[in-house]
Amino acid sequence: MPAAFAVLTAGLLAFHRVVPNSVGRLGSSLELFLPWLGLAAVVLFGLALLRRSATALLALLLPTAAWVHLFGGLLLPGGKPGAHDLVVVQHNVSDENPDPAGTARTLTDAEPDLIALQELVSPALQVYERTLAPAYPHHVVRGTVGLWSKHPLTDARLLDVKPQGIAGPWSRGLRAVVHTPRAEIAAYVAHLPSIRVRASGLASSWRDESADLLGEAVAAEEVETVILLGDLNGTVDDRGLAPLTSRMNVAERGFAFSFPAAFPLARIDQVMARSATVGYIRTLSATGSDHLPVAARITPH
Structure with a gap:
């Protein structure tokens, strides 16, 4: 047997x-x-x-x-960082986070170049803006997602990844160009719909539809190097994210299980890239969220 x-x-x-x-x-x-x-x-x-x-x-x-x-x-070990590498942090901060200021400090302790956040709501949003501003003077927020950067940001716009079946206001995607010392990088921040486990099985049609829309946006992006940071509500092995994983590189080192924070079973918070390598990915210390933050090193090609 x-x-x-x-x-x-x-x-x-x-x-x-x-x-x-x-x-x-x-x-x-x-x-x-x-x-x-x-x-x-x-x-x-x-x-x-x-x-x-x-x-x-x-x-x-x-x-x-x-x-x-x-x-x-x-x-395997992540290897030594290169001179032109970018450190990025991705975190779903939770709209019920009781300590947004402490969460922001945890993220900045990793000294990233970029910080992508989801589930941004008032008044916590104002706390993140105030706490992150000294080290990250450039930021953009669209709906409930935001991007903070040490480098200038331009051409920011809302990214439409809303499935047809969702009624009412729903803004969970943005795109902006990051002007790094080496090159321009198109940064995408997204929060795809949640999946649900039901008696009939996994309910992921909205997530899959949103992933299709996001994949089409990445495919149409004219800036060569693209970084995607987001709570994608799926692992890189999940075929529902194939519209993204078929077009982008995923982390080469590290598991970084990020959800649920109390007992992480899967990494649904992702860092992907086009024309760049996603090196070692790791989790950061727990915050007031039900997700763990993840940090990754990006090496542009």
Whole structure:
């Protein structure tokens, strides 16, 4: 039995794209927690030892190899930062955050060049603006998302990623050009719709539609180098984010599970880039949000 489960686990890891999404978004549900399938191999290893089954131990090489192929690189060191690298921070601050000033200080402790925030509401927004202003004199806010920068920002505009089924005001995307000493970079900040787990399965149609709109905007962007920072409510393995992951580079090192903050199970706060490499990504200290902040290093090509 452990050998059969080992083969099944290896199959799910290696061929997760084959799992259909037509019923309850089963494929996306699997991909949301895909790295955790490695725990199944650990449990099966213990069972194989208890049963003293050489066949099961050999079979465990399959899921182990599949997991290392998919995620082993994320465990490697991040390497040395380059002279032209940018440090960026992404954080869904939560519209119920009881300590916006403390949250802002936690983010600035990482000394990033850019800070992207979601769920900005008054009066907390004014606190973020006041606290971040000394170190980040350039900022733009559209709806409930914002970008703070050490470098000048121009050409800021609202980014329409609103699904058709959502009625009423809903502004969760912006785009601005960051003028760094080396080059101009188009920075996108987005907060995609939440997904819900229901009896019928995963409800992600709004998130998927919003990801399509965001992917189209990135594809049409004329500035060569693009950085996307956002709460995308999905992992980079989730096929629902394929309109973005097929066009952009994702983090090469680090897991940085960011949600939920009390017991992080997945990284749904993402940093992606076009014509740039996303190096090591890590989580920062917990704030008053239900998400952990993530920080990443960007190396323009």
